[in-house]
Amino acid sequence: MSETTYLVRHHTAYQYENPAQQSHNLACLIPRTFPGQTVREIRLEIHPKPNCRFNWLDVYGNAREFFELSVPHETLEVTLFARVNRTPPSAGACDLTWEQCVLPDGNAWDAAQSLGREFRFASPQLPLPDHAGFETDDLFTPGRPVLETLDAFMTRVHDSFKYDPEATTTFTPLNEVYEKKAGVCQDFAHAAIAELRRRGFAAGYVSGYLETLPAPGREKLRGADATHAWYSVRIPGYGWVHFDPTNNMRVGARHIITAWGRDYGDVAPLKGVLLGGGAHEITIEVDVWSWPEQVPEDMREIFAG
C-alpha cells in the first residue's frame, strides 16, 4: 500500500493570571520514528524564547524537550509542526491464543522480550484493580485466537464507556472513570490498559493524532482536530498491536503516533513547574492535514525557513 504524508500542527497556549517568574517545562510532542512511521521534518516553536532548551530520548525512546524560562512571562506558546510519513501496519497472521499471550509471574518469558514485561505492572496513574471495572469475562473464552479476543475486547471498551469530555479531567483517577463509565480517549485507554494488565497482558498507553475527515462537501476547519490516545498490547513473537477503543478501530495509517509509555503521566504532551503565575487558561489547537493537498497556503512553506 502506498504511504500517506501528513502535516501536523499542534499549538498550545497558556495564559497566566499573574506573570510567572520562572517555569521549567517538559514537552513530549515530537512524533516517533519507527517501522510504519517516519518523521520527515520537525519544528518546535516556543514563545517567549526559553533561556535554555534541549532534547533527548527518554527511557521508552520518546523524544523529550526540556525548556526553561527565567524571565517573567504571562503567556507561553508551544507549537509543533511535523511532517510525517505513515505506512499502514502489516497485518500478518497470528495463530496464538489469548492464553499464550498472558504473562505469568516468574521468568517464563524469554529474555529478549523481557523489557516489555514492564507494561504488565501497575503504573503511577494506573494501580492494578483487584476486580474488573467492566464485564469482559465472556470474551476470554478458552482457546480463542488472541487478535480476535482483543478486537472484541476493544469493542467492549467502546460500548461500555460513553464519550463525554465533561465527565473527566486529565487527572481523574481510574476508579472514578469506572464509576462514571464515561470520559475521553485518555480514559478509554486507561480503562482498557488496567483491565488488560489485571489479566496478565502487557499493555501500554499511546499518544498521538487521528486524521479527521470533514463532512462531505465541507471545508476542513482550522484547529478542529484533536490530540488522541489509545493503547497497545504486546503479543509475544508478533509485536505490539495498537487499538483505538474510542473509535473502535485498530490503529491504521490515519493515526500518527507521538509517544508511548505506561500511562498518560509518562507521555503528557506538556508539563511544567511554575513559580508564580497563579491560575492559568489553556488553549489547544490541532490540525492534521494530508500533505500537500489539504495543507493551507500559509502552511506550505513552514519548513522552508
Add this chain to the structure above:
Amino acid sequence: MVAFPNETKQYAARVSGYDEAITARGDLLPAWRNFLPRVQGANEETRRAWSASIRRDLRDDGLTFTTSPDPTRAKGRENLDALPWVFSADEWARIEAGVAQRMRLLEAVSRDLLGPRKLVRDGMLPADLLFAHAGYLRACVNLPANLGAQLFFYAADLARGPDGRMWVLDDKTQAPSGAGYALENRTILGRVFPDLLGDLRVRRLAPFFRTFRDAMMQLYEGRRLEPRVVVLTPGPYSATYFEHAYLATYLGYTLVQGDDLVMRDGALWLKTLEGLQPVDILIRRLDAEFCDPLELRRDSYLGVPGLLGAMRNGRVACVNHPGSGVLENRGLMPFLPGLCRHLLGESPLLPSAATWWCGQPRECNHVLAHLRELVIKPIHRNSGEPTVYGWTCSEKELQALKARIQSRPMQYIGQEHIGFSTVPLLLDGRLEPRRSVLRAFACATPDGPSVMPGGLARSAADVDSLRVSVGEGGILKDVWVLGNQAESHRSLWHETEAPIDQTWFGGVFTSRSADHLFWVGRYAERIGRQARLARGILQTRATPIDDDDTTEVCLEQMANLMDVYCGREPEEVPPALSKRLRRAMQGTKKEPGCVLSNLQALLYAAYNVRDIWSQDTWRALTAIENTGERCCRELDSPFVLGEDLDEMVEKLYAFYGLNAGGMTRESGWHMLMLGRILEAGLGLCDLTAHLLLCDKSPDQMQALMEVALSQNENLITYRRHYRTTPRLHSVLDLMLSMEANPRSLAYLLSQAAEYLHQLPPPVHPGAFDDIVLTLKQLRNQTLQRGWQDRKVRSQLPELLFEARSILQQCAMVITSAYFTHTSTQALEAY
C-alpha cells in the same frame, strides 16, 4: 592494678555464640589484647567519668538521631558506648577488600540498570525484579552523572556470622548516613581516651575525608576548574539533619535546602545575598524521588525544579546519582554473587546472607515453607513495611504475612538469619556482650574505592535483641582499626596541596541562611528584653520601692510593657500580676509572642543555620534553651525563676559575645546585627512610651525612670554621668540622644544605617537607599533634641511613633530586598 580481675571471666560467662573480644575459652582475641586490659584497669569512678564525659559531649553538640518532628526539641542523644569495636589490621584488610569489591560491583550494576539494561535483556536479572521496585526511577535512566562514578559514596551493613566471617546484610547507595556520626564518635572518644588512640595506633578518619574531597574533584567531569560543592539536605525536620550540618561544616561545603538553589540558563545556582553563584556538584542527602518536582515527585517541595535537566545539560554532577536507589533493591541480593563473576570476573570476597526473592515461584515457595526461620523484608526500603523475624511471630501473624507475600510476591524477600556476633559494651560500668552490626563506608576514587578505616557500629540495647537500629533503641559505637605504623596527626585541612576554592572560606551566605540569621538576631534580642523585664518585675515585687502605691504603679506599667513585648495590647482590666507573668512566659496556644514560643522560634532559626555556629556558640544556644525552658516551668518559685532569668540573660550575652568575637564581618554578621539592632530599637521605643510617657506623680515618675534606666541597662551609666536622682530630660538625653551610649536610639539608628550600607547591593536599590537616608535623618533629629524644653518633650510621642515605623519599614525593606525569593512561592505543577 586491675580493678576488676575477674571481669573477663564474668563477661565470658554471659556470652552465647561468637564474641568479638574473647574466645570460647575466655582468652582475649589479639585485636583486643592491648585495649581491654586498659578498661579492666579502670575503677568504677573512672568508668563513670568516661560515661559522664560522653554524655556531656553529646549533649553539648546537640547531636541527635531524633525523629522528633520539631527540631528545637532535639535533645542530645545518650547512646554512644564508651568502648569501641576494635579490629586488627589483618582482619580489616579483608573487610576493606570485600567492601571495595562490593562497591565496584554495585557501580557496574548501576551503570547497566541505568543504561542499556543488558543484564535484564540477557536474563542475568529477572525483568520483574527491576520493574517491581519503586526505587527504579525511569527519569534517571541514561541521565549523565557528570562524574566518573554513579555510586560515589557507599555504605555496607556487615555482621559476623557464627562461622566467624563477615556477612553483608544491606547496601546503602542513595545517600548513606552515619559517616558524620562516626566522625563525631571518634572526636568524643578521643577526649575520653586521649592517649589510647595513639598508643594503639588506631587509624585516623581524617585522611579518608580528605580522600573523599580530593576524589570528588578528580572524578568531576564538568567544565569548571574549581567546582563548587553544596550539600542538599531536606532541612532541620529531617532525622539526620545534624549529621548533614556536621559533615558539611567538616568538609567545608555549603549546606543548602532546595529553596536555596535554582535551575537557570540550563545550570544550577545558589541564591546568596551577593546574587546567584554557580553550583557544580550536589551532594544529595535527599531521597532521589524528592529531588526534582518536574521529572520526579510532583508534590515535592524539597527539591529543585529542573535539577535533572541541569544534569542532562552537563552542568551539574549529583552525588550519588539520582538513579542509584535502584541498587537498594533487596531482591538483588541473591543475584549479586553471579553478577560479581559475570561483571567483574571475580569471586565475591564477602558473602551476603542467603536471600530468596519471592518474585520467583520456586524461591517464593521456599520462603513460604520456611517463614518461621526466615527474616522477611520488603524489597523497597521506603515501602513503610517493617522487617519481620519469622520466629518472633504468632501463628496468626505468620498467616497474615503469608497472605501479604502471596498477594504481592515480587515485593518481598526471605533472608536467612545470621546470628550476629556480640561485642563488649560498657553498660552501667560493667562489660556486657551485645549483638552488633558494623556500617562500613567507602568512596569512589580514580583508583577504585577507598574504604574508611573505621565506621559506625550499632549494638542492640538488650541482651537477646537483634534490633540494632537507633530508632529501636540501638546503641552506637566507634570502630577502631589498629594500624601497623603510627600515623601522624593530620587534620583535614593540613597539607592540602591543591589550591582551595576561596568561596569555601568566603562565608557564603545563602539568602535563606541570611534570613534565619536576621531572625536569630531579632528573637535573641526580644527574649533578652523580655527576660530582663520579667526579672525587673520579680525584683520590684520582692523589694517594694518607697510606698505601696509607687510599687503598684511601677508593676502595673511594667506588666503593660510586658504585654506589648509579647505583641498584645494591655487590657483595660488586666488579670492578676502573677497570671500576666505566666502568660508572658508560657503564653497560651493563641499567643505566639511569649518567651517560650520566641525561644522555640530562636532555636528553629538557629538550627536552620546549624553549620555556621561554632561548638561553643552552639553550647551557649543550648544553655539558653535549657535555662529558658526552666524559667518557663518555674514560675511558682520566684527565687529559682530569678536565678534562671539571670542565667538566661547571661547566656544571651555569652551568645552575642561569641558571635562578636568569632564571626567574620560579612553578610551573615551584618544580618544578625541588623536583626538585633532593629529589635532593640523597637523595644526601646516601647519602653520609653510605657515607662516615661505616663502621667504620674513626681515620686512615681522618679521610680519609673529608675526602672526604665535599669531595663535599658543604663542605670549605672546614668549615675556615673549625672550623679543625681533621675530627671526626665537627662534620662531622655541618655536613652535617646547620646550616641556614645550603645543602647540609645541615636546609636541604634546610625548603626542600622551603617549595617544596611554594608550589605551587598540589592537588585532594586530604590527603596533601600530611601530607608538608609531616612534612618540618618531621624538619627540627626534624635541627636539634636533639647529635652529640657517642655515643647520639645511634647513631641516625644511623635518621635517614638516615627522611629517605630521607620524601624519596621527597615525590616520590610531588608525582607523584600534579600529574602523574598527564598520563600516558596506557589510552585505549581501542571
